[in-house]
Amino acid sequence: GENVEQHPSTLSVQEGDSAVIKCTYSDSASNYFPWYKQELGKRPQLIIDIRSNVGEKKDQRIAVTLNKTAKHFSLHITETQPEDSAVYFCAATYAGGTSYGKLTFGQGTILTVHP
Amino acid sequence: DGGITQSPKYLFRKEGQNVTLSCEQNLNHDAMYWYRQDPGQGLRLIYYSQIVNDFQKGDIAEGYSVSREKKESFPLTVTSAQKNPTAFYLCASSITAGGASNEQFFGPGTRLTVL
Numbered sequence A: 001g002e003n004v005e006q007h008p009s010t011l012s013v014q015e016g017d018s019a020v021i022k023c024t025y026s027d028s029a030s031n032y033f034p035w036y037k038q039e040l041g042k043r044p045q046l047i048i049d050i051r052s053n054v055g056e057k058k059d060q061r062i063a064v065t066l067n068k069t070a071k072h073f074s075l076h077i078t079e080t081q082p083e084d085s086a087v088y089f090c091a092a093t094y095a096g097g098t099s100y101g102k103l104t105f106g107q108g109t110i111l112t113v114h115p
Numbered sequence B: 001d002g003g004i005t006q007s008p009k010y011l012f013r014k015e016g017q018n019v020t021l022s023c024e025q026n027l028n029h030d031a032m033y034w035y036r037q038d039p040g041q042g043l044r045l046i047y048y049s050q051i052v053n054d055f056q057k058g059d060i061a062e063g064y065s066v067s068r069e070k071k072e073s074f075p076l077t078v079t080s081a082q083k084n085p086t087a088f089y090l091c092a093s094s095i096t097a098g099g100a101s102n103e104q105f106f107g108p109g110t111r112l113t114v115l
Helices: none
Strands: A004-007 A010-014 A019-025 A032-038 A045-051 A056-059 A062-067 A072-077 A086-092 A109-114 B004-007 B010-013 B019-025 B031-037 B043-049 B064-066 B076-078 B087-094 B110-114
Touching: A004 A086, A010 A019, A019 A086, A019 A109, A032 A062, A045 A056, A045 A062, A072 A086, B004 B087, B010 B019, B019 B031, B019 B087, B019 B110, B043 B064, B076 B087
Parallel strands: A010 A109, B010 B110
Antiparallel strands: A004 A019, A019 A072, A032 A045, A032 A086, A056 A062, A062 A072, A086 A109, B004 B019, B019 B076, B031 B043, B031 B087, B064 B076, B087 B110
16 A cells, blocks of 8 residues: 655744655555645645646645655745644545545644744 | 534543544535544544445554445444544545545544543
């Protein structure tokens, strides 16, 4: 089955700096890679996702890159703000046809943005 | 944040007791999932269901049971066979099992503590 490794486990940055979180996956058949953000005491919410037919996707200050050959993908947050402080999870799955979206999650990264 | 609800928010159980966690969704989603969240371990899949009256074991199903008698409901029973049940339990749903859309929508979670 799929295995997803996520690094670092904790990340501390100053407001305005960039933050990068990296994930590697093991199953070359995986083609869908979402990122979830979980604020303290709240439910995880999807913030961005990427499919294997593209190498990069951006949404305002958030971007995700994918390297299928190396089987890794990364979340980039620019101009960080204190409200970006949360736990971030990457995930991977094969999506298509009759296959269901069983996500395998990484271990999570606790991001702290200091004002 | 509406659409998928879990109850209760907090649950205390004595050792040897079975308890059932509720998960309801009004999003007309086909697939539903149960995850367990422990510090530093991300989200681990307990059970999932693609359609009514059908469900499959996830990665850590031992000591748990589920049912899917209605599309909108996917209750999880934590049995006395689960050796370390104290954790945060998250339910999720998605519009389709596989296919074009894989976003999972999470409930607010139930924190179970065994006394």
